[in-house]
Amino acid sequence: MDRIITYAEAIREASEQEMARDSSVVLFGQGAYNPKITYGTTGDLQRLFGSDRVFDTPLSEDGMTGIAIGASLAGLRPIHFHQRMDFLLLAMNQIVNIAAKSHYMYGGAVSIPIVIRAIIGRSWGQGAQHSQGLHSLFMHIPGLKVVSPTTPYDAKGCLIQSIRDDNPVIFVEHRMLHYIKGYVPESSYTVPFGKARVLAEGTDITLVGISYMAVECIRAQHQLAEVGISAEVVDPVSLSPLDIDSIVDSVRKTGRLLVVDSGWLMCGASAEIIAQVAARLQGERDIRVRRMGFEPVPCPTTKNLENLFYPNAQKVAGIAYGLVHKNDKSWMPAAKEAPELVEFRGPF
Amino acid sequence: MLAKFYQSLYRIRRVEEEIAKIYPSDKIKSPVHLSIGQEAVAVGVCEALRPSDVVFGFYRSHAFYLAKGGDLKKMMAELYGKATGCANGKGGSMHLVDVERGVMGTSAVVGTGIPQAVGYAYAVKLQRRDVIVTSVFGDGAVDEGAFHESLNFASLKKLPVIFICENNGYAINSRQLDRHPLPNIWERAQVYGIPAMRIEDNDLRQIYEAVRKAAEELRSERAGPRFFECITYRWKEHVGPGEDFGVYRPWSEAEPWIEGDQLKLLGNMLDPVERQGIEAEIEAEIHEAIEFAEESPFPDDGELFTDVYKER
Numbered sequence: 238m239d240r241i242i243t244y245a246e247a248i249r250e251a252s253e254q255e256m257a258r259d260s261s262v263v264l265f266g267q268g269a270y271n272p273k274i275t276y277g278t279t280g281d282l283q284r285l286f287g288s289d290r291v292f293d294t295p296l297s298e299d300g301m302t303g304i305a306i307g308a309s310l311a312g313l314r315p316i317h318f319h320q321r322m323d324f325l326l327l328a329m330n331q332i333v334n335i336a337a338k339s340h341y342m343y344g345g346a347v348s349i350p351i352v353i354r355a356i357i358g359r360s361w362g363q364g365a366q367h368s369q370g371l372h373s374l375f376m377h378i379p380g381l382k383v384v385s386p387t388t389p390y391d392a393k394g395c396l397i398q399s400i401r402d403d404n405p406v407i408f409v410e411h412r413m414l415h416y417i418k419g420y421v422p423e424s425s426y427t428v429p430f431g432k433a434r435v436l437a438e439g440t441d442i443t444l445v446g447i448s449y450m451a452v453e454c455i456r457a458q459h460q461l462a463e464v465g466i467s468a469e470v471v472d473p474v475s476l477s478p479l480d481i482d483s484i485v486d487s488v489r490k491t492g493r494l495l496v497v498d499s500g501w502l503m504c505g506a507s508a509e510i511i512a513q514v515a516a517r518l519q520g521e522r523d524i525r526v527r528r529m530g531f532e533p534v535p536c537p538t539t540k541n542l543e544n545l546f547y548p549n550a551q552k553v554a555g556i557a558y559g560l561v562h563k564n565d566k567s568w569m570p571a572a573k574e575a576p577e578l579v580e581f582r583g584p585f
Numbered sequence: 586m587l588a589k590f591y592q593s594l595y596r597i598r599r600v601e602e603e604i605a606k607i608y609p610s611d612k613i614k615s616p617v618h619l620s621i622g623q624e625a626v627a628v629g630v631c632e633a634l635r636p637s638d639v640v641f642g643f644y645r646s647h648a649f650y651l652a653k654g655g656d657l658k659k660m661m662a663e664l665y666g667k668a669t670g671c672a673n674g675k676g677g678s679m680h681l682v683d684v685e686r687g688v689m690g691t692s693a694v695v696g697t698g699i700p701q702a703v704g705y706a707y708a709v710k711l712q713r714r715d716v717i718v719t720s721v722f723g724d725g726a727v728d729e730g731a732f733h734e735s736l737n738f739a740s741l742k743k744l745p746v747i748f749i750c751e752n753n754g755y756a757i758n759s760r761q762l763d764r765h766p767l768p769n770i771w772e773r774a775q776v777y778g779i780p781a782m783r784i785e786d787n788d789l790r791q792i793y794e795a796v797r798k799a800a801e802e803l804r805s806e807r808a809g810p811r812f813f814e815c816i817t818y819r820w821k822e823h824v825g826p827g828e829d830f831g832v833y834r835p836w837s838e839a840e841p842w843i844e845g846d847q848l849k850l851l852g853n854m855l856d857p858v859e860r861q862g863i864e865a866e867i868e869a870e871i872h873e874a875i876e877f878a879e880e881s882p883f884p885d886d887g888e889l890f891t892d893v894y895k896e897r
Binding site (some may be wrong): 290297311339341380404 | 670672676682683699703705708712731734737738748770835891892893895896
């Protein structure tokens with residue numbers, strides 16, 4: 238019997254199953270024991286596994302990341318939780334200079350199996366320092382893996398895979414995804430990295446949606462169907478390693494590519510995906526490409542400007558329509574705010 | 586213990602003197618930060634530890650690597666960039682590692698190894714392993730936020746970690762009192778509730794006794810941490826084989842340290858025949874290690890791409 242649970246419950250279940258299976262798994266972060274702060278993703282884990290394995294931390298992102306690395310050197314598999322990806326900027330030295338490089342720099346003598354859970358995303362006026370999607374900063378660094386699952390199924394499988402992986406993994410969770418429901422098996426399973434998922438098949442255009450934008454791409458796909466456009470929606474799931482083959486295969490078929498990111502465009506994941514697709518298909522297939530993401534400004538808090546800052550399903554559908562009809566911008570579906578955005582209230 | 590102290594001190598001094606001699610040949614094509622003058626701290630600390638204990642050092646860690654029992658041949662080969670080096674030639678002098686001997690990888694970014702030592706200590710406490718973790722850093726590392734974050738957490742969780750600040754008075758060329766309002770590094774540890782003391786004069790015996798006692802307490806009480814500020818002096822330039830007196834520090838400042846050289850003091854206390862035997866053995870070992878490094882192959886081109894990620 239299919240079991241429908243939320244993305245947040247899927248993450249909690251993955252953590253519980255791995256902590257029960259492997260006593261070396263520990264979970265910490267500022268507020269990590271508190272289900273309210275973690276959107277329900279840590280539930281009653283502290284009660285189940287004790288305060289030595291699930292614990293709150295000082296507000297020391299840099300130090301605690303180094304502590305996670307050191308603990309992993311001694312055989313633990315830490316999950317380090319961050320309420321906002323913005324806070325990872327305080328830990329860049331440990332992530333980039335130590336975690337990413339240790340295995341190589343020490344000739345394979347050590348490995349750093351840590352998971353850094355980072356919450357990104359829009360919602361309820363989070364503003365310039367509480368909403369950034371900085372995954373592309375980490376995609377740039379050899380030695381790191383970066384995953385951004387969209388479905389509850391992939392959230393559970395990717396988190397288990399992240400915990401079992403012997404390398405540092407940046408696990409990107411969009412705040413709005415926590416409320417998304419989907420089919421999740423009760424048993425433990427892994428979703429391999431480096432394998433994109435085709436969420437919807439189509440023939441006229443390829444929509445690549447990163448993290449929450451995959452949800453908006455699916456909504457756009459429904460709207461496009463109403464005007465006779467068949468869109469294929471691809472969720473990369475893992476950004477590094479990146480399954481460019483699956484994206485290339487889709488674009489070879491459709492001839493059109495729109496990449497929609499939960500981040501900025503300049504040097505971003507969308508730039509990387511389009512560059513790789515262009516390099517692979519040049520001389521073979523005439524393609525048209527566009528990309529969407531944050532507007533090139535810091536994120537404002539006030540609602541009307543925040544709406545302009547982010548891509549959404551309507552904007553995606555409109556741009557996709559233009560790509561298919563050679564820049565004819567005559568159509569855009571009626572604006573309709575996503576239900577999870579309407580329902581969400583802060584302050585976390 | 587005297588012979589053991591002398592053996593370790595002499596080995597480090599002579600290895601680094603040979604490195605300084607080889608350096609102008611450009612066979613060692615990466616930065617070296619020599620510990621000459623500071624060896625007593627490494628020897629005093631490591632002789633007080635067990636082989637199963639671990640040390641986290643930093644880019645000036647030839648001394649700690651050797652004092653903790655790190656493989657000399659692999660170290661020399663690493664400096665030469667050879668495939669037989671302790672990091673397969675990919676790390677160099679600043680990134681020495683010998684996990685089997687408890688020398689965890691050393692970092693070239695000041696202060697970054699401190700939290701890793703604390704994290705390691707958290708793990709061994711959770712795993713109920715009888716291991717003491719030592720974190721070594723210079724007076725420059727005290728300026729970094731990671732130092733304070735690490736001390737705070739180590740004390741909060743009562744972790745079995747011994748902090749060793751090798752205070753040689755300079756962060757590269759910057760004097761301590763151009764960076765700190767007070768010369769009180771050890772007192773900073775105290776405000777985190779960590780028992781701390783300053784040990785003057787590069788005194789090997791005092792360092793050894795203090796660390797031995799601290800390690801015993803940490804093992805029996807399963808609680809920590811402890812902090813020692815060891816005052817020492819670097820004889821060579823910050824990086825490279827030369828000297829830099831007259832540039833930012835006067836020769837007169839070095840004179841008392843060279844006069845009180847621990848190697849010389851301890852050597853004079855030894856029976857001359859025993860001393861000669863120790864020295865001859867080490868000279869042969871160094872000769873063999875340099876030959877090993879010279880004759881070892883460079884890594885294959887394909888090595889560029891190995892070990893970026895750990896594969897199962």
